[in-house]
Amino acid sequence: MNIGTKVVAPATLSELENQNEFVRRHIGPGQQEIDDMLDAVGADSLDDLMQQTVPAGIRSKALNVGEAQREDVALAELKTIAKQNKIFRSYIGMGYSNTFTPNVILRNVLENPGWYTAYTPYQPEIAQGRLQAILNFQQTTIDLTGLPLASASLLDEATAAAEAMALAKRVSKNKGANAFFIANDVHPQTKDVLKTRADMFGFELIYGDVSEATQANVFGALLQYPTSTGELVDIREVIAGVQANKGIVAVATDLLSLTLITPPGELGADVALGSAQRFGVPMGYGGPHAAFFATRDAYKRSLPGRIIGVSKDSRGKVALRMALQTREQHIRREKANSNICTAQVLLANMASFYAVYHGPEGLKSIAGRIHRLADILAAGLTQKGLKLAHTTYFDTLCVNVSNKDAVVAAALKKEMNLRTDLAGQVGISVDETTTRKDIADLFDVLLGEGHGLNVAQLDAHIIANGSESIPATLARTTDFMTHPVFNRYHSETEMLRYIKSLENKDLALNHSMISLGSCTMKLNATAEMIPVTWPEFGQIHPFAPLDQAKGYTQMLDQLSEWLIDITGYDALSMQPNSGAQGEYAGLLAIQRYHASRGESHRNICLIPQSAHGTNPASAQMVSLKVVVVNCDSKGNVDLADLRAKAEEVKDNLACAMITYPSTHGVYEEAVREICDIVHENGGQVYMDGANMNAQVGITSPGLIGSDVSHLNLHKTFCIPHGGGGPGMGPIGVKSHLAPFLPSHSLFTLKAAGTNDDLGTNSAVSAAPWGSASILPISYMYIKMMGSDGLKKATEVAILSANYIAKKLEGHYPILYTGRNDRIAHECIIDLRPLKEASGVTEVDIAKRLNDYGFHAPTMSFPVAGTLMIEPTESEAKAELDRFIEAMVCIRQEIAKVESGEWDAIDNPLHNAPHTLADMIDEKWDRSYSRQVGAYPVPAVAADKFWPTVNRIDDVFGDRNLICSCPDLDSYREFAE
Ligand SMILES: *Cc1c(COP(=O)(O)O)cnc(C)c1O
Numbered sequence: 001m002n003i004g005t006k007v008v009a010p011a012t013l014s015e016l017e018n019q020n021e022f023v024r025r026h027i028g029p030g031q032q033e034i035d036d037m038l039d040a041v042g043a044d045s046l047d048d049l050m051q052q053t054v055p056a057g058i059r060s061k062a063l064n065v066g067e068a069q070r071e072d073v074a075l076a077e078l079k080t081i082a083k084q085n086k087i088f089r090s091y092i093g094m095g096y097s098n099t100f101t102p103n104v105i106l107r108n109v110l111e112n113p114g115w116y117t118a119y120t121p122y123q124p125e126i127a128q129g130r131l132q133a134i135l136n137f138q139q140t141t142i143d144l145t146g147l148p149l150a151s152a153s154l155l156d157e158a159t160a161a162a163e164a165m166a167l168a169k170r171v172s173k174n175k176g177a178n179a180f181f182i183a184n185d186v187h188p189q190t191k192d193v194l195k196t197r198a199d200m201f202g203f204e205l206i207y208g209d210v211s212e213a214t215q216a217n218v219f220g221a222l223l224q225y226p227t228s229t230g231e232l233v234d235i236r237e238v239i240a241g242v243q244a245n246k247g248i249v250a251v252a253t254d255l256l257s258l259t260l261i262t263p264p265g266e267l268g269a270d271v272a273l274g275s276a277q278r279f280g281v282p283m284g285y286g287g288p289h290a291a292f293f294a295t296r297d298a299y300k301r302s303l304p305g306r307i308i309g310v311s312k313d314s315r316g317k318v319a320l321r322m323a324l325q326t327r328e329q330h331i332r333r334e335k336a337n338s339n340i341c342t343a344q345v346l347l348a349n350m351a352s353f354y355a356v357y358h359g360p361e362g363l364k365s366i367a368g369r370i371h372r373l374a375d376i377l378a379a380g381l382t383q384k385g386l387k388l389a390h391t392t393y394f395d396t397l398c399v400n401v402s403n404k405d406a407v408v409a410a411a412l413k414k415e416m417n418l419r420t421d422l423a424g425q426v427g428i429s430v431d432e433t434t435t436r437k438d439i440a441d442l443f444d445v446l447l448g449e450g451h452g453l454n455v456a457q458l459d460a461h462i463i464a465n466g467s468e469s470i471p472a473t474l475a476r477t478t479d480f481m482t483h484p485v486f487n488r489y490h491s492e493t494e495m496l497r498y499i500k501s502l503e504n505k506d507l508a509l510n511h512s513m514i515s516l517g518s519c520t521m522k523l524n525a526t527a528e529m530i531p532v533t534w535p536e537f538g539q540i541h542p543f544a545p546l547d548q549a550k551g552y553t554q555m556l557d558q559l560s561e562w563l564i565d566i567t568g569y570d571a572l573s574m575q576p577n578s579g580a581q582g583e584y585a586g587l588l589a590i591q592r593y594h595a596s597r598g599e600s601h602r603n604i605c606l607i608p609q610s611a612h613g614t615n616p617a618s619a620q621m622v623s624l625k626v627v628v629v630n631c632d633s634k635g636n637v638d639l640a641d642l643r644a645k646a647e648e649v650k651d652n653l654a655c656a657m658i659t660y661p662s663t664h665g666v667y668e669e670a671v672r673e674i675c676d677i678v679h680e681n682g683g684q685v686y687m688d689g690a691n692m693n694a695q696v697g698i699t700s701p702g703l704i705g706s707d708v709s710h711l712n713l714h715k716t717f718c719i720p721h722g723g724g725g726p727g728m729g730p731i732g733v734k735s736h737l738a739p740f741l742p743s744h745s746l747f748t749l750k751a752a753g754t755n756d757d758l759g760t761n762s763a764v765s766a767a768p769w770g771s772a773s774i775l776p777i778s779y780m781y782i783k784m785m786g787s788d789g790l791k792k793a794t795e796v797a798i799l800s801a802n803y804i805a806k807k808l809e810g811h812y813p814i815l816y817t818g819r820n821d822r823i824a825h826e827c828i829i830d831l832r833p834l835k836e837a838s839g840v841t842e843v844d845i846a847k848r849l850n851d852y853g854f855h856a857p858t859m860s861f862p863v864a865g866t867l868m869i870e871p872t873e874s875e876a877k878a879e880l881d882r883f884i885e886a887m888v889c890i891r892q893e894i895a896k897v898e899s900g901e902w903d904a905i906d907n908p909l910h911n912a913p914h915t916l917a918d919m920i921d922e923k924w925d926r927s928y929s930r931q932v933g934a935y936p937v938p939a940v941a942a943d944k945f946w947p948t949v950n951r952i953d954d955v956f957g958d959r960n961l962i963c964s965c966p967d968l969d970s971y972r973e974f975a976e
Contacts (some may be wrong), residue, residue, distance in 0.1 A: 068786030091431025129502030146265025168220025168414025214241030286767025288726030311957025346722030517868025568702025582710025582729030635664030697791025
């Protein structure tokens, strides 16, 4: 018995409290593990390691983003900020509608790390679930638009329209034409984004009434159907007329309306595009949402972005993977169709599940109800003498009003937003969430109370008399979504299991580390994700009046200020909604800057050999000519080559694009000199910010001497990868570039961090602040880490990479190292000598890692025949050790092939990954046991992840391109 004995308290109150702080949860290794890892790499402390690794001349002073805050405190504070957003009923439309996210999708997809922490499906054998969901998205697009080929998702409707314009230029046979036609009644934000692109490509834009499209000499035209103000115009003849002049016709459209009206494909369109937002994805103040894009089969090689295609695996079983990859930036670089890398996969998946859950009949009834509400509204208003701008419509009315200000004010008083940018008119879009009471409220607002209208009576009148608001010639007559996948999962139980069955096929961060070099697959903490689905962030229309979005404004301003501090820049734009879009926006700012100084002739962009494919692809989008700079044998930019090339083109040098630390994973000592050389020759420096995880709190692009960078908030700042998106790519700039940041047609934006009014600068994205609703993730991260935590994260990321390099260097050559033989936050191991000696390829090793329960690191970028490993700070030492063990065991397996102990073909590397189908195969006749195949080390048995298909045949799939859901017979055919 200890009664009466005092227990000595082991720590102070604040020490006890600190033991539960977020920083310790975010950073995987604890203090003991950090010490052990420091021992292993031969450094005394994290600071010592930094001294050894980071060039002295670029070390920055401490960050100034405040102290780390506890999860609960940070969440409570952000909730207070969010509550300043006012959720008014939105009737604004313009491509953004209220929608009900089915709760089974909200919880089991959007809020489920099994879906949101997955990576882009570059390793399809462990990604069949999301590949199936995206294929369903493509099938939905194909069926609803009536065009045979669809891609996996684009960033938003406006950029999809810009991609359509670029495609039109590529494929149009009207080679002499340099003009593109835009119908007047296209969404204003789409016109804005098209203007930016057209300016940069040197295209002329011709605006006019739809009917005028046929009179212009153009390579293409964009029409909107239903139009931005809601009208349904029969565009068959216009389409045929433009095509007769060899122009390509793109039609921006609304998926839900297409359940009731004739699809663009049946009207003859060459391209259909738009936003799938209203398929269950919240408006979120502008995004993220998936855009869809469909075209003719003949243009498949010109299609922008990713395409999911059907192929077969080594057992002949149907298997999905990304198709025709050779069209795109990572292979074709400046000749690519687009610069798209991160897209909107998570949102495309949500939209596809929405389609699966409702099925064709469900969608038709949702659309039918919306259309009826619009009819009722129209009937009431016209009965009382108001004039509609159009007599045809699906969900949007454009009402002529003599007292617009009073109407808008009356609406605001009732907490309703109407579309207000049209002179003498208001726009009203109804949607899935609109109720009868809402219609009655709209009558009150437009007609004043006491109008005597009755929704039920109006409904009865319409039923009795029919409606002509969808003209008979435009009524949809064809079936859609007849595939079984859309007709099977309509009960919640069935849906839940379908979502789960797909999730089970995919390896995501909630299973094991995904050490993707350059992609920084770090923790996406739950506390960061929670605010994303708060209605205060989700239910705000991007064009809502600013005084209703004060919470967003405060959050955006604060986050911008922090990111400016972290990057060492002066100003920031939140508009770009991916890293590649950031590159485009940054290069655009550079080109606008040169033009402002009378130097618009500058058109050369220097890019090192090792650059990411988006760099040259983005350069091409602003009509820059790419000149490639060599790298030396140590992986650094070859300074002599850079200097010679810069001097040679100095009269026309626009910029250089560099990545820091380099994509070779080292802190180049000469980075300041690189910037100087470019500046001395009249160019600007674009620093690709994808590797910011090795800079935060240690150094910064601004300090180093760069002029502009994008940040991949979905890499460094914790936005999850979502299976290939969403992301956010804000750009930071030095003050001289601030006036050239994108603005928006519906708002006059300021460059964050400055008072510079951006005036009429045209836009790069549909929404003024890009995908604003995922910014709380990065906000929460910075808030919970604080200045010290962020710096420590960088240090531990560098430590973890050096630890892996140290442990693997005796087994695989480390390709590049910097000062003191250190690497930055990632390391490249060279597999080429092994391949030479054994015939085992980098693909074999990548697939074999699946058998060990791991996703492969980045393969063959930036150097063919290598793996690039980035562990990040979030992985505990135990997980790093498990990965190291797998890599070492694989090396021993390779040795057996090398020595001839294992046959060159009949070995577990060549046959990887191993599936359950292999295990239960009665004809197992391999030279190694089933256990060696599927359970190569004991750790695997504890938590086995089964790839659901065997190795996939890419070539077969590209030769026989199928990008829609295969019918059930083909499952049998392939198997035979
Ligand atoms: C990821 C990445 C990009 C492209 O960013 P996205 O957000 O995917 O568009 C550009 N450069 C590098 C080095 C990257 O790793």
